[in-house]
Amino acid sequence: MSTSRSMPGRVFTFAVGLCAFVVGDVATAQTPDQDSRVPAALVGKVTASIDSDSERLEAIFKDIHQNPELGFMEVRTAGIVARELKALGFEVTSGIGKTGVVGIFRNGAGPVVMYRADMDANAVEEATGLPYASKVRVKREDGSESPVAHMCGHDAHVTWMLGMARAMVSMKDDWSGTMLLVGQPAEEPITGAQAMVDDGLWSEHGVPKPDFFIGMHTAPGPVGVVVSSGGPKMAGTDQIDILFKGVGGHGSMPQLAKDPVLMAAMAVVQFQAVVSRVIEPQQTAVLTVGSIQAGADNNVIPGTALVKANIRWYDPQVRDQLIAGIRSVSNGIARTYGMPEDQLPVITMKGGSTPLVNDDALSNRLAVPLRGLLGDKNVVTDFPPATGSEDVHLLLGPHKDVPFTYLIAGVADPEVFAAARKEGKFMPYSAHNPNFVVDLEAIPVGTKIATVAMLELLATAAPK
Ligand SMILES: [Zn+2]
Ligand SMILES: [Zn+2]
Numbered sequence: 001m002s003t004s005r006s007m008p009g010r011v012f013t014f015a016v017g018l019c020a021f022v023v024g025d026v027a028t029a030q031t032p033d034q035d036s037r038v039p040a041a042l043v044g045k046v047t048a049s050i051d052s053d054s055e056r057l058e059a060i061f062k063d064i065h066q067n068p069e070l071g072f073m074e075v076r077t078a079g080i081v082a083r084e085l086k087a088l089g090f091e092v093t094s095g096i097g098k099t100g101v102v103g104i105f106r107n108g109a110g111p112v113v114m115y116r117a118d119m120d121a122n123a124v125e126e127a128t129g130l131p132y133a134s135k136v137r138v139k140r141e142d143g144s145e146s147p148v149a150h151m152c153g154h155d156a157h158v159t160w161m162l163g164m165a166r167a168m169v170s171m172k173d174d175w176s177g178t179m180l181l182v183g184q185p186a187e188e189p190i191t192g193a194q195a196m197v198d199d200g201l202w203s204e205h206g207v208p209k210p211d212f213f214i215g216m217h218t219a220p221g222p223v224g225v226v227v228s229s230g231g232p233k234m235a236g237t238d239q240i241d242i243l244f245k246g247v248g249g250h251g252s253m254p255q256l257a258k259d260p261v262l263m264a265a266m267a268v269v270q271f272q273a274v275v276s277r278v279i280e281p282q283q284t285a286v287l288t289v290g291s292i293q294a295g296a297d298n299n300v301i302p303g304t305a306l307v308k309a310n311i312r313w314y315d316p317q318v319r320d321q322l323i324a325g326i327r328s329v330s331n332g333i334a335r336t337y338g339m340p341e342d343q344l345p346v347i348t349m350k351g352g353s354t355p356l357v358n359d360d361a362l363s364n365r366l367a368v369p370l371r372g373l374l375g376d377k378n379v380v381t382d383f384p385p386a387t388g389s390e391d392v393h394l395l396l397g398p399h400k401d402v403p404f405t406y407l408i409a410g411v412a413d414p415e416v417f418a419a420a421r422k423e424g425k426f427m428p429y430s431a432h433n434p435n436f437v438v439d440l441e442a443i444p445v446g447t448k449i450a451t452v453a454m455l456e457l458l459a460t461a462a463p464k
Helices: 040-051 054-066 075-087 154-170 192-198 260-277 316-336 360-374 392-396 414-422 442-458
Strands: 012-016 019-023 091-096 100-107 112-118 137-139 145-147 177-184 212-222 231-234 236-245 285-293 304-313 346-353 356-358 404-412
Touching: 040 054, 040 154, 040 360, 040 442, 054 075, 054 154, 054 442, 075 091, 075 100, 075 154, 075 177, 100 154, 100 192, 112 154, 112 392, 112 442, 154 177, 154 212, 154 442, 177 192, 177 392, 177 442, 192 392, 212 392, 212 414, 212 442, 236 260, 236 316, 260 285, 260 304, 260 316, 285 316, 304 316, 316 346, 356 360, 356 392, 356 404, 360 404, 360 442, 392 404, 404 414, 404 442
Parallel strands: 112 177, 112 212, 212 404
Antiparallel strands: 012 019, 012 212, 091 100, 100 177, 137 145, 231 356, 236 304, 236 346, 285 304
């Protein structure tokens, strides 16, 4: 397809990461024309290279889509990344942070540009009905069985990175520097990036410090539209478990028990008062309980109840207030229902991420050649902060000063997107929805976006 197809209207919606967000009539801010390192001739070379590779890329995408793996279980997917990068001449290290992969391609003097693709899928039963839909079920560590499907587009992320790597290697006379590509495990639980850092990504594997870092994510906007926008984009988040201890007993004699189910139910309601009555109203604060696990029978009061909560924030003080609120509400409820001080709820912080802030200069710089690739109105540079979250920026570990940006690329069929808008829907489907679809046209288009972004930072001169 043409990558400059026009986008159906400027009102569109993206759902990305762990949360959906809406963009209405966003402005494509007109920044003054800047010189790009990727002039039209080089964009043409990228387009030709990736178009000639698109059948192979589609096959890789469908293969990964049909064989999804949950976080830290991405053995097969990581194997594909390692195999493909090795074949292209990358130095490859596998097994960083359990299933993480790093590939380094040194091509003379110049900047080190890091690019990350996350590899994990979701515990969702796919309902797209596509001929290559996932039918995979997996046994988790706790023995439970779960469906698995790529409903966040990480299969596209891996394919884009592999396609970009091949295009960049085939055009290595046009650029100089080092590519540092990362296949990251376990983005969905927001623990994979930190796991790679903790496993010595920067200290034990000879990985050079990057000069720039690019991440990229799918969104159910139209194919051919990309967001390259500076400033805060994704919220900080924490996964928090609250285990209420009670005293189990017969459902007919609650006076002889201490009911943890009731404590959990009260907590879910009272947590919302922390958001509405404690947090400054102008601040971003979300507290969601996604799971309550307690008991099995109608007539048995169980001994414990587990509440799984998630918070979103931009200001660290808001984070502190939310966590303190969860603790004080939970303890207060347990005391109210008669639990002694040594049996108060156990609160476990399971992991999280800090807010994601895109570098202004880098985002504006990448927007220039992306306009050349996709057309001016298909590059969105003015994009509001969302309450979705990511851990991509945690990969930088000690190198927090490295300019970083996170591109968001539309993957919905533009006609499907336009039809959904006509029906009054915000979007045809959201990320993590069983009907999430990456249109196959998005495979070459996303690969071109990634390649043009890399070339902007690495290209030496006019194309040869
Ligand atoms: Zn996701
Ligand atoms: Zn995702």
